[in-house]
Amino acid sequence: MSLRKLLVDVHTHLYLPRYASVLRSRSNAPRILTRNSPSGQSEDRLLILDDEPSGGRPVGPQYWDRDEKLKFMDQHGIDISFVSSANPWLDFLPFPEAQELAQQLNADLESYCSGGPSVVSAVELKRLYGFGLLPLVPGAPSEALSEAVSQLARQHPHIRGIIISTQGVGEGLDDPALEPLWASLAETGLVVFLHPHYGVSAQAWGTRDNGHVLPLALGFPFETTTAITRLILAGVLDRHPNLRLLLAHSGGALPQLSSRLASCIEHDPVLAGRLAHDARWYLGRMWFDAVAYGAAELGFVSETVGRASGCGQGGGTADVRRGRKEGASRMLFGTDHPFFPPLGEAGKWRSVVENLEAIERVDQWSEEDKEGVRGRNALTLFGLSP
Ligand code: URA
Numbered sequence: 494m495s496l497r498k499l500l501v502d503v504h505t506h507l508y509l510p511r512y513a514s515v516l517r518s519r520s521n522a523p524r525i526l527t528r529n530s531p532s533g534q535s536e537d538r539l540l541i542l543d544d545e546p547s548g549g550r551p552v553g554p555q556y557w558d559r560d561e562k563l564k565f566m567d568q569h570g571i572d573i574s575f576v577s578s579a580n581p582w583l584d585f586l587p588f589p590e591a592q593e594l595a596q597q598l599n600a601d602l603e604s605y606c607s608g609g610p611s612v613v614s615a616v617e618l619k620r621l622y623g624f625g626l627l628p629l630v631p632g633a634p635s636e637a638l639s640e641a642v643s644q645l646a647r648q649h650p651h652i653r654g655i656i657i658s659t660q661g662v663g664e665g666l667d668d669p670a671l672e673p674l675w676a677s678l679a680e681t682g683l684v685v686f687l688h689p690h691y692g693v694s695a696q697a698w699g700t701r702d703n704g705h706v707l708p709l710a711l712g713f714p715f716e717t718t719t720a721i722t723r724l725i726l727a728g729v730l731d732r733h734p735n736l737r738l739l740l741a742h743s744g745g746a747l748p749q750l751s752s753r754l755a756s757c758i759e760h761d762p763v764l765a766g767r768l769a770h771d772a773r774w775y776l777g778r779m780w781f782d783a784v785a786y787g788a789a790e791l792g793f794v795s796e797t798v799g800r801a802s803g804c805g806q807g808g809g810t811a812d813v814r815r816g817r818k819e820g821a822s823r824m825l826f827g828t829d830h831p832f833f834p835p836l837g838e839a840g841k842w843r844s845v846v847e848n849l850e851a852i853e854r855v856d857q858w859s860e861e862d863k864e865g866v867r868g869r870n871a872l873t874l875f876g877l878s879p
């Protein structure tokens with residue numbers, strides 16, 4: 494198999510067994526509890542969101558068992574997965590506990606990945622790589638965070654990035670206290686996967702029971718949109734242009750709102766002149782997963798990102814084509830496994846098939862662009878290209 498054809502999943506989660514034990518030991522969210530299902534059988538439920546609807550979600554070995562991850566990958570033709578801990582990470586722990594657990598979980602993740610199989614056609618490539626965790630919680634000293642970053646980069650070759658929430662050390666991602674962290678992340682080249690957990694105020698959802706739909710479909714991407722916009726407005730990407738940020742769920746609403754954002758900045762006396770670039774430019778400095786479930790949305794994000802990179806601004810056909818290529822090169826296939834399992838039906842997961850079909854159907858993308866989104870872009874971003 495040629496490396497060009499590998500299918501690589503950059504958005505796929507797990508709860509390592511050590512983390513699942515912590516969740517089981519807790520009596521309030523985030524927690525895993527065991528209860529009797531309506532049919533009288535014992536079942537594990539995951540309660541992680543504030544105001545968790547529907548008594549949480551079912552949770553089982555697909556969240557912690559490596560064989561289950563590999564089985565899922567085989568079933569969907571996924572060659573390589575960049576596995577990340579699922580929310581809410583260590584956010585709920587005091588710093589000393591978060592620091593100790595982060596070190597243990599990163600070591601566990603390294604073994605999880607290195608002890609797994611290799612890609613048959615390219616033995617130097619493993620099938621599993623990971624995003625590690627930082628003790629990024631209130632009270633975390635800046636030096637400890639920077640030290641954790643360099644430790645990760647030094648000690649764990651299969652950990653190629655970190656996954657972070659939108660909270661930083663409690664004040665969000667525009668907090669000046671995070672400057673040393675951004676500097677060390679930019680220096681190591683670890684990819685920073687920004688992922689939501691908190692959504693927006695539950696008041697926005699009204700009182701009707703809509704299951705998890707509103708917090709997941711809307712709250713998650715709104716949260717990412719706000720967090721990354723605050724980071725941009727704080728000038729983080731001006732000061733750390735080598736920071737490599739990967740945004741969950743195709744960047745939420747940021748691509749759709751980027752020109753409005755640029756205009757609001759231009760018209761605001763507080764912001765005018767603060768940033769080194771037009772707000773749209775920053776989109777072209779980031780990466781976006783392709784977890785959007787629709788071809789039109791993927792095409793729109795890549796077009797917007799491509800124009801943002803400056804290549805497509807000229808208006809000539811060649812500029813537009815170059816911008817399009819650049820946009821497509823910043824998008825990467827993902828599944829969000831083990832979330833969004835099928836409701837009953839056996840076989841391939843609809844959530845995965847939809848994301849693959851969406852990539853296939855983006856009109857603006859050439860076959861080469863699509864192969865990039867399915868795998869090559871990830872290998873390049875994570876430094877695994879031959
Ligand atoms: N639900 C979650 O809580 N996390 C995800 O990553 C996806 C769905």
Ligand code: ZN
Pocket residue numbers: 504506688741829
């Ligand atoms: Zn996710």
